[in-house]
Amino acid sequence: MHPLAEKVLARDLRATARACRLVDDRAGDYAAILKDLFPHTGRAWVLGVTGNPGAGKSTLTDRLISVFRKQDRRVAVVAVDPTSPFTGGAILGDRIRMQAHFGDPDVFIRSLATRGALGGLSRSAVDVARVLDAWGADVVLVETVGVGQDELEITRTAHTTLVVAAPGMGDEVQAIKAGILECADVFAVNKADRDGADAAVRDLELMIALGGEVAKATGRARGHSAAALHARASAAPDPGGEPPAGPWVPAIARTVATRNEGVAALVEQLERHRAWLIGTEEGAARQEERLREAMHVQLRDALTDAAVAALGPTLDAAVHAVSRREVDPYTASERLVAAFRAGAGAPAPGAGA
């Protein structure tokens, strides 16, 4: 076993930080470390927390950490913030967050950098979450901004996804509609003491119900009838009981994170979702579907890395040819794929150790 992987399993904080950095940067022995750690993963609950800037994600994440710590669970946070590469996420001080947990050896916080134009952000998030799972996290909170395709990908790698919305941020519906509805397992309407909280809850209920109607019309599986939703909303939550049978109906909780209100009820909804995932057939099917998506992303990125490394000067030549309009980019990229498959840049037989 790789010495760094051993140290991660021994819960060495510095080594774990180093392993996270290597994995995020795709540097050093990161691949060997990930392979060694994988058999020791699968225990953590990966909880995605997403929402637009200003919804209060960081404050709510902070509150969730406190709840989990009171339950004596080890917590890791992966903060995915596609900030400009040249700032490294540190500009103008918004990293002064979650300070309450500074110095707690059972809370591990890690920010990811962006990966540039070729993506890879979601791969980093998945891999760093796995390192922290192996480190012994009981809960891995993955925090992202809520708009954007890559962030959607990350959200889809979580077991349970919490979408944080807030009233008074303009159009709540627009603010959360961007592809996130079908990923959301639980909604928190944060800043629920503000004007517009009732409207935000109603909008969400409508969206969930409409999702059901649209699903019925199009034959897709997601979404829920308004009737089922209202039956559900009027029933008391039953966190200690059996996991809910049938498909998951997104839950809505009201919170005021700054005053720590509604957080316990929110956690109950999150735990209900976890019980559903573990205890029902539908939950197992969803887990498998998510794993399939993660493998597609993994494959896409592995292919890109291999091709860029293998093609080197051929790729440069193609860019120049397209730039001089000697070839169209579609034909050029077909030729690059063919060259890659034909073994361009592959190690010669017998080369290497």
Added chain:
Amino acid sequence: MHPLAEKVLARDLRATARACRLVDDRAGDYAAILKDLFPHTGRAWVLGVTGNPGAGKSTLTDRLISVFRKQDRRVAVVAVDPTSPFTGGAILGDRIRMQAHFGDPDVFIRSLATRGALGGLSRSAVDVARVLDAWGADVVLVETVGVGQDELEITRTAHTTLVVAAPGMGDEVQAIKAGILECADVFAVNKADRDGADAAVRDLELMIALGGEVAKATGRARGHSAAALHARASAAPDPGGEPPAGPWVPAIARTVATRNEGVAALVEQLERHRAWLIGTEEGAARQEERLREAMHVQLRDALTDAAVAALGPTLDAAVHAVSRREVDPYTASERLVAAFRAGAGAPAPGAGA
């Protein structure tokens, strides 16, 4: 030449709409159409318009269309909105936009769907913009939400990128920091009649200046000194003169789109940037750099499509093996890449016509 490509070049609106749909869906003869159209592209000015929900992007886009139409330029709009696939972007009526231009045959508006977990959104945006370039658009406006990795990719494919911010949306700096600063060529502080507009402008000036300081410290090329910025800000804009020499310093314009205020001055700044791109060495270098990035994305997506098609059942088997934890996902994906390169699923020699 493909008949649909011919009709696009003949400016047939229905055929152009159909070509856009095929290209967005990767369906039918989309590849042949793109190849045929490529030699007829390169004339349009691709103008990215991005910003968070609520900043007033759509209203401002609408105003820009009016300005360009008064100049008798043909305008196309590619609205990239990563809405849930089951809504198709039509839910809850926010598509009731840009109605003022309905019926104008020289304004073509096209929404893109999301592409699911494997991305491809930016590829669709680039390709649809090319179709509209070939159709004869003088300006192609590509409108995206401003947070997210894939949206950043799209933004990087534009010639000129306009970032729309608005005061009173919580933390303006946080709202626009997400990787977008280094893509922004021009900022519009929209809703500039509201409280907080001065603060928003100051925040942006500070960010641009800080970008310069950080760039100096890290040796990276982007960003601008506060001194240069302030010299620049105090100078009168000179849209009719020579393109500015040296690196581009992001410009800031104040607008009230709902009242059509500041829009002409904003367009002048956008045109200045276009003149810089066309008329300076730095501009040419940036064009080449962006083309390289676009080719990387193109290659990544072409590889993924080819691999998913070629590997089929092998990919399914790998997902099941990982799901049963018989193999780690890293080893599994290495094996898939190797199988793809070794020709798994490739047409047998002599097969086909």
